[in-house]
Amino acid sequence: SMGATITSHRNDEVTIRNTIDVVFTDAAFRRPITFTDNMDFIIGSMGDDGAFFATDIERENDAGIEDDIDEVVEGLNISDTTKAALRNQKKRMKTDSGKASGSSLYFHRFETFGNLNNKDWVITLPDGELAVGCACGEGWSACITNRRFLRIFSSGGNQGPVVWLDGEPVTIVGRLNSIAVFYHDNLPLSDGTQKLAYKIYDGISIEEIASGSLSCISSRSSLSWAGFSKEGSLMVMDSDGMLSILGVAKTKNDNSFSWNWSPILDTVGLRKSVDDTFWPITVQDGKLICVPLKGGNNFPDATRRPVTTALNLRMPLANGSDKNSILEELALRAKLALNQKKYMLDSTAANGYDVSDLDVEYTGLCAQVDKVTLKLYMANVETGKLERALDLVHRLHLEKSFAIAMTIADRTNHRNLSDKIEDIKDSRFLVEAEKLDDNIYSEDERYDQSTPSQQSRNISPDTTEKLGMKRQREVVESNEGKSNRQKINPFAKKRFESPARPSFSPQKETPSRLVGISRLSSFSAKSRLHSKADKNLL
Numbered sequence: 001s002m003g004a005t006i007t008s009h010r011n012d013e014v015t016i017r018n019t020i021d022v023v024f025t026d027a028a029f030r031r032p033i034t035f036t037d038n039m040d041f042i043i044g045s046m047g048d049d050g051a052f053f054a055t056d057i058e059r060e061n062d063a064g065i066e067d068d069i070d071e072v073v074e075g076l077n078i079s080d081t082t083k084a085a086l087r088n089q090k091k092r093m094k095t096d097s098g099k100a101s102g103s104s105l106y107f108h109r110f111e112t113f114g115n116l117n118n119k120d121w122v123i124t125l126p127d128g129e130l131a132v133g134c135a136c137g138e139g140w141s142a143c144i145t146n147r148r149f150l151r152i153f154s155s156g157g158n159q160g161p162v163v164w165l166d167g168e169p170v171t172i173v174g175r176l177n178s179i180a181v182f183y184h185d186n187l188p189l190s191d192g193t194q195k196l197a198y199k200i201y202d203g204i205s206i207e208e209i210a211s212g213s214l215s216c217i218s219s220r221s222s223l224s225w226a227g228f229s230k231e232g233s234l235m236v237m238d239s240d241g242m243l244s245i246l247g248v249a250k251t252k253n254d255n256s257f258s259w260n261w262s263p264i265l266d267t268v269g270l271r272k273s274v275d276d277t278f279w280p281i282t283v284q285d286g287k288l289i290c291v292p293l294k295g296g297n298n299f300p301d302a303t304r305r306p307v308t309t310a311l312n313l314r315m316p317l318a319n320g321s322d323k324n325s326i327l328e329e330l331a332l333r334a335k336l337a338l339n340q341k342k343y344m345l346d347s348t349a350a351n352g353y354d355v356s357d358l359d360v361e362y363t364g365l366c367a368q369v370d371k372v373t374l375k376l377y378m379a380n381v382e383t384g385k386l387e388r389a390l391d392l393v394h395r396l397h398l399e400k401s402f403a404i405a406m407t408i409a410d411r412t413n414h415r416n417l418s419d420k421i422e423d424i425k426d427s428r429f430l431v432e433a434e435k436l437d438d439n440i441y442s443e444d445e446r447y448d449q450s451t452p453s454q455q456s457r458n459i460s461p462d463t464t465e466k467l468g469m470k471r472q473r474e475v476v477e478s479n480e481g482k483s484n485r486q487k488i489n490p491f492a493k494k495r496f497e498s499p500a501r502p503s504f505s506p507q508k509e510t511p512s513r514l515v516g517i518s519r520l521s522s523f524s525a526k527s528r529l530h531s532k533a534d535k536n537l538l
Contacts, residue, residue, distance in 0.1 A: 047136030140203030
């Protein structure tokens with residue numbers, strides 16, 4: 001996996017024993033783990049809590065049993081059917097007298113808060129039951145057997161339910177709390193195409209999340225790899241090199257989810273020769289992390305650390321006449337990632353966990369997806385393809401994105417397009433707002449009905465509004481009364497009439513005429529005194 005590499009060394013020349021090496025990718029923070037393999041593991045898997053291994057069944061010495069049967073029945077005329085029955089009885093007697101002969105499961109825990117000697121656990125399957133696949137994740141480990149059983153265990157070793165599979169098991173993968181099981185749904189077609197199916201379970205609650213046919217297998221091909229991406233999407237690759245993703249979408253009627261397979265990368269065009277192949281490891285950040293194999297090899301060399309490469313995902317879309325095919329492909333892949341994030345958000349909230357961080361991530365991802373859609377929208381508007389641009393508006397998610405689309409349409413003098421976008425915006429967000437208001441109103445109504453005494457003590461909104469209007473009228477009337485009053489300045493100078501031209505008619509004093517006479521005026525007292533002094537000097 002991307003987190004670590006597990007290597008099984010058979011009959012090491014130095015230690016002369018079987019060993020298991022677990023080397024983590026972040027070697028600077030986690031030390032490598034090495035332990036002795038005394039049980040001869042044949043399959044293994046690694047998860048968040050530890051590594052899970054399984055052995056082959058303990059096969060009895062059939063040659064010795066045949067010799068014992070021949071000695072007993074020598075000289076007796078016994079059919080082959082009777083000999084086979086005696087042989088099976090002899091095997092059961094050896095099994096009952098000794099230990100169980102089923103596969104042994106071993107879980108090696110990485111970290112523990114208890115005693116180090118008791119952190120690992122071992123369990124043995126019933127007689128003749130062979131583990132053909134194993135996987136582990138966060139808080140769980142599971143295996144599928146040749147008896148079409150899915151056995152689930154906790155990370156501590158507690159046994160969970162045993163589930164029947166609908167067909168012969170093929171493989172099992174897991175990540176975090178998701179388990180994906182693949183099995184034969186029907187006989188292969190005449191051209192060799194495998195007919196497989198899948199089921200996804202929750203590793204903690206053992207609830208079935210999704211199931212269906214593995215329709216992403218190409219003609220005349222089989223399943224070569226399966227795993228979960230970093231974002232939690234189920235990915236598969238067939239023997240022809242076609243990588244597919246299980247996309248999820250939320251239905252509008254009952255708020256459930258629908259699942260469909262979509263091709264996301266065709267590696268045939270990336271091969272340099274016919275014999276070249278790619279050995280997948282994981283999918284993350286829009287890239288397939290894999291090991292390129294040459295010369296017809298099916299697996300990388302286990303004696304040395306493989307050299308990985310990253311292949312950018314690209315859906316096999318049809319070639320259009322314009323140059324926007326890259327943006328179209330990016331927008332479709334971004335929509336798949338957004339739907340997966342929405343599913344993770346809703347499923348986490350349904351389990352009662354805090355989804356504040358996931359909600360922030362979902363909003364940010366919506367903004368990124370809308371950014372790509374708006375780029376494609378702008379390119380279509382500039383080229384005059386208004387119908388195609390209007391179709392892209394339906395893919396927007398945020399209200400702000402609709403406002404940007406309307407601004408682009410207005411600046412390019414496409415008023416009709418802007419009006420249609422506004423109608424779409426109103427029909428989407430106004431309906432959501434009305435639903436929210438209805439829910440709030442119903443909750444308030446239930447609260448009012450449940451607490452009538454508290455409702456009687458509260459002041460009604462109408463009374464509050466009337467009181468507020470009354471206070472506003474009082475304030476306005478008081479301000480008008482203050483403005484009508486005559487403002488009298490007690491420090492203003494008195495008004496003097498001119499002696500040359502006495503005023504016989506009383507004039508109404510205005511605020512502008514209450515201003516005192518200037519000292520430079522010839523009618524003031526000081527001015528007359530200055531004029532007398534000047535005459536005396538002359």
